[in-house]
Amino acid sequence: MGKAPCCSKVGLHRGPWSSKEDMLLTNYVQTHGEGQWRALPNKAGLLRCGKSCRLRWMNYLRPGIKRGNISIDEEDLIVRLHKLLGNRWSLIAGRLPGRTDNEIKNYWNTHLIKKLRDEGIEPKPDKIIIKKRKDSKKKDRTDSVTSNASKKNKVSSDEEMNKKEEVAKIKVLVPKAIRVFSGSSSNNTVDSVLSSSSSIEVNDGKLEKNEEGVELEEGSWSKFDNNEYSYIDWPLIELGDTNYGTGPMYCVDNDHVLIDGCHFMLEDSMPNMLEQVYDEYLQLI
DNA sequence: AAGAGCGCCAACCGCCAGGCA
DNA sequence: CTGCCTGGCGGTTGGCGCTCT
Numbered sequence: 001m002g003k004a005p006c007c008s009k010v011g012l013h014r015g016p017w018s019s020k021e022d023m024l025l026t027n028y029v030q031t032h033g034e035g036q037w038r039a040l041p042n043k044a045g046l047l048r049c050g051k052s053c054r055l056r057w058m059n060y061l062r063p064g065i066k067r068g069n070i071s072i073d074e075e076d077l078i079v080r081l082h083k084l085l086g087n088r089w090s091l092i093a094g095r096l097p098g099r100t101d102n103e104i105k106n107y108w109n110t111h112l113i114k115k116l117r118d119e120g121i122e123p124k125p126d127k128i129i130i131k132k133r134k135d136s137k138k139k140d141r142t143d144s145v146t147s148n149a150s151k152k153n154k155v156s157s158d159e160e161m162n163k164k165e166e167v168a169k170i171k172v173l174v175p176k177a178i179r180v181f182s183g184s185s186s187n188n189t190v191d192s193v194l195s196s197s198s199s200i201e202v203n204d205g206k207l208e209k210n211e212e213g214v215e216l217e218e219g220s221w222s223k224f225d226n227n228e229y230s231y232i233d234w235p236l237i238e239l240g241d242t243n244y245g246t247g248p249m250y251c252v253d254n255d256h257v258l259i260d261g262c263h264f265m266l267e268d269s270m271p272n273m274l275e276q277v278y279d280e281y282l283q284l285i
Numbered sequence: 286a287a288g289a290g291c292g293c294c295a296a297c298c299g300c301c302a303g304g305c306a
Numbered sequence: 307c308t309g310c311c312t313g314g315c316g317g318t319t320g321g322c323g324c325t326c327t
Contacts, residue, residue: 015321016295038312054313055296090315105316143289 012046015054021046025053026061059100066098070107078104079112 013021028044035058037050046053058066070078074096081092089108096104231282 014297035313049297051298051313054297059316061296087316101315109317200291210304 009046012049014052017060021048022056022061025057029057029061059102064098065100068101068105074099075107075112078108079116082108082112
């Protein structure tokens with residue numbers, strides 16, 4: 001038996017939103033904040049499904065949304081991120097300020113696929129095995145620290161084994177948006193970075209202190225397949241007047257980051273440190 | 286001028302994870 | 307532990323508008 005629909009569709013408006021509906025929704029959200037989407041239509045006087053309201057707000061009405069005119073730089077970033085992440089539009093959108101997952105998805109499907117194919121490039125991600133939707137979603141979910149799959153008893157043990165094998169192939173973990181550190185560094189070498197990564201103490205999934213006892217900010221920590229824990233981050237890189245997202249950057253500690261499986265040092269002595277890291281990252285991909 | 290074909294994109298749909306009672 | 311609710315995600319659809327014939 002399937003789940004009941006999120007709301008009764010009887011008597012509800014569908015299709016394009018009118019300016020009056022937009023106004024009602026905007027006023028309500030600005031007054032009461034986001035959330036409680038199911039109850040929102042009644043309270044706001046809208047004859048819409050709550051889900052529809054959320055979508056309209058997230059993709060169109062929310063302040064700061066940029067529409068159209070995707071720049072060459074943004075396009076380039078989308079291509080690179082897609083190469084790394086596949087169709088994880090929300091993650092890609094998270095690296096493009098003001099852009100929504102829906103817009104990027106549409107732009108990819110209508111412009112970029114065609115453009116890349118015209119250039120003789122078959123647009124497919126490097127790292128993630130794209131499967132049919134159902135499987136890939138399960139894979140993505142199991143990629144996070146916890147999974148409900150086994151809890152809900154929906155998969156057999158064979159399926160579990162297959163999923164574990166799939167997970168082992170995936171290098172890119174689901175990140176949470178947190179800021180990167182740019183702490184000081186003195187005598188770092190690649191070797192010391194590599195060795196430092198194994199010295200991190202992890203307590204209950206959250207790193208507390210590094211080797212030197214320096215207090216680190218609490219954040220989202222994930223465990224790599226090689227039992228190494230790393231701080232997942234997607235820092236913004238400033239290039240000129242624009243902020244760009246990089247790929248998944250795992251902050252090993254205050255001074256070191258891991259981008260796409262390779263270690264980098266962060267040093268205050270390098271004024272354009274992040275830009276250099278970004279350049280190296282670009283070369284990698 | 287009009288109809289067909291096509292591309293774009295807003296909106297919808299189904300599914301799933303996490304929270305909570 | 308179980309089931310329901312909510313929010314969020316990615317895939318798909320359908321209508322509108324533009325271009326071509």
